[in-house]
Amino acid sequence: MATFTLHTETVESWLILTRLHIMLHLVAVLLLCYYRISHMCHHTRVPWILMTIAEFILSVLWFFKQAFRWRRVSRTVMPEKLPSDDNLPGLDIFVCTTDPKKEPTVAVMDTVISAIAMDYPAEKLAVYVSDDGGCPVSVYGMKEACEFAKEWVPFCNKYGVKSRCPKVFFSQMEEDMQLLPTYEFRAEKEKLKVKYNKMQKNIEEFGSDPKNCSPVLDRPTKIEIINDEAEIPLVVYVSRERRPHVPHRYKGGALNTLLRVSGLISNGPYVLIVDCDMYCNDPSSAKQAMCFFLDPITSKDVAFVQFPQMFHNLSKKDIYDSQTRFAFQRTWQGMDGQRGPGLSGSGNYLSRSALLFGSPNQKDDYLLNAQNNFGKSNMYVESLKAISGHKTARKNIPLDIILQEAQAVASCSYEINTNWGNEVGFSYAILLESTVTGYFLHCRGWRSTYLYPRRPCFLGCAPTDFNEVIVQLVKWSTELCLLGFSKYSPFIYGISRIPIIHNFTFCYFTMVAQYGLALLIYGIIPQICFLKGISVFPKVNEPWFVVFAIIYVSTQIQYLIEVLSSGGSLERWWDEQRIWWVRSLVGNLFALIEATKKWFGFNKMKLTLSNKAIDEEKLKKYKQGRFNFEGATLFMSPLIAVLLVNIVCFFGGLWRLFIVKDLEMMFGQLFLLSYIMALSYPILKGIITMKSKGE
Ligand SMILES: O=c1ccn([C@@H]2O[C@H](COP(=O)(O)OP(=O)(O)O[C@H]3O[C@H](CO)[C@@H](O)[C@H](O)[C@H]3O)[C@@H](O)[C@H]2O)c(=O)[nH]1
Ligand SMILES: [Mn+2]
Secondary structure, eight states, X not given: OEEOSSEEEEEOTTHHHHHHHHHHHHHHXXXXXHHHHHTGGGSOHHHHHHHHHHHHHHHHHHHHHTHHHHSOEEEEEOGGGSOOGGGSOOEEEEEEEOOTTTSOHHHHHHHHHHHHTOXXXXXXXXXXXXXXXXXXXXXHHHHHHHHHHHHHHHXXXXXXXXXXXXXXXXXXXXXXXXXXXXXXXXHHHXXXXXXXXXXXXXXXXXXXXXXXXXXXXXXXXXXXXXXXXTTSOEXXXXXXXXXXXXXXXXXXXXXHXXXXXXXXXXXXXXXXXXXXXXXXXXXXXXXHXXXXXXXXXXXXXXXXXXXXXXXXXXXXXXXXXXXXXXXXXXXXXXXXXXXXXXXXXXXXXXXXXXXXXXXXXXXXXXXXXXHHHHOSOHHHHHHHHHHTTOOOOOOOOOHHHHHHHHHHXXXXXXTTTSOXXXXXXXXXXXXXXXXXXXXXXXHTTOEEEEOOOSSOSEEEOOOOXXXXXXXXXXXXXXXXXXXXXXXXXXXXXXXXXXXXXXXXXXXHHHHTTHHHHHHHHHXXXXXXXXXXXXXXXXXXXXXXXXXXXXXXXXXXXXXXXXXXXXXXXXXXXXXXXXXXXXXXXXXXXXXXXXXXXXXXXXXXXXXXXXXXXXXXXXXXXXXXXXXXXXXXXXXXXHHXXXXXXXXXXXXXXXHHHXXXXXXXXXXXXXXXXXXXXXXXXXXXXXXXXXXXXXX
């Protein structure tokens, strides 16, 4: 354990065992590759070559994945040792929203209110909402939200409320710890609840008019200060200019605009980014994050502090693994043991200077060439000097002049001939702005840290049907695959800039899409060969069989230990394998197709927005743990094909086996087929009920 002034770092205690396991497994994997190549000519060519390709891909992926296990750390913080409130730095919170139909304004306002109510000095805090839809309902909602917050924040402070997202507070049964259920408290709570309901009703009513809630795709900039009274933080609405013929760069573009607009207005040295569905569930997260930014040792090169993305709408069974347990428990902690986790887009505190000034000691070079890097606004460049430490006390510029300048920096032509999206701000290299920006920050020598406190700090909305799950996965996997084949690939660009093991983690991300190909081969070839009596695995009594057995058993046991040690159950272990297999096959296969299309320019670069509106019908099925394939016909096709091949070959092959009696030759395949059949049983059930209902 390493102790710093404001935080501690603990390395996983099983480190030696883990590394030993990696080494042993590696030997088995190498033997397997050797076996495939050395036995090439004894066997039927085509299936053997295909199996070799599949296993090679899986082996390489396995190899890079071990980087996440190499040195896993966890951290704790000591916020009580932070300087007093007067000495804390400014913090700007960015909330992004786009489309009220997929992102209901009422829910977005819950997020906004929870951000306003952050436990941080109000005069140091500012909340910015970027509205990429430019919808009147968002402005209206924010005004209502601010009115409510003016009573809500004092109430939370007075009683030390922890759940500062009003929706959560009013729906849970007084379990909010340490609250005194006094008469006064109850009365105030009831009064606020009435106000809250009224606010929701008003917003819904206003939004029911289609002209108030339809995104406008051709519009001028609109920036409005919604609150500047001192009792709650500054609240600003920003809808950047949008023109149909100018690329708007999705969330990355929105964040860069916010960086500039907020730079002119409040210019906090740190920013927090939350998606519009990710409300702040623990008001102390800002102070927790400051423990890294203000620590005398780590403050020098920490670019961001990432919190896990967790979700409020998960069911116990979570059949789609929407919580992405592996990513947020293992992956990020593993990267944290190297130079830090990737940026996951929401629930992350970033240092403004890290985003703007290249590497940890490059500030001055960037400012020398300010206009080329940051654009023509002199007022904005002045604000940068304040951030970089060249403190020029801000002259008292009248608010209307500032807002006028803010209009200019939010226009869609402002970034032309500048370094925005390139070396400055959030990157536009791929549409997955978060991951790629985090990657570039690491390339430039910054670190990041991961904090996984017991109480989730941010809670969002996870997809709850098959279609949504796959859409999201395809979106991520496609973009990562494109990064892998670009000039910024970790194999060529990252390799000379990021320490080797850390770089392996990025290699893994950009290669995930290849799972699609490997699993497709594994889902079809051994099956057809089983039917035809061609063996693709060693005989069960041959020594080589042991290699395969070891790899399978070792993987399963390691996985089981991981699930159990992170609080999961045996059932979870089994369920996760199923959805891992399905997601990896379907999502990545489509990602490969999509990436190829984008690579050759057949497909427009576009990004689908995840749905956050709750559909009761879908939610019900999800809560019952029933697969819901509605609207996913296209995505289902490879899955159904593989399952059909499996079933036909399983029974046909058994029949053949019964006649020919070559079990020792076919054992490996029989096992694989049975395993897939057992694993996919609930999916078959889902498909059959869907068909029988004629859906
Ligand atoms: O043109 C756009 C599109 C999206 N967004 C906002 O970006 C956020 C994330 O979009 P969403 O479709 O919900 O993405 P998810 O797939 O749920 O999000 C994951 O993946 C994104 C990368 O594409 C990250 O930015 C997110 O933080 C991460 O949670 C939302 O608040 C959107 O309103 C914009 O502001 N402008
Ligand atoms: Mn989301």
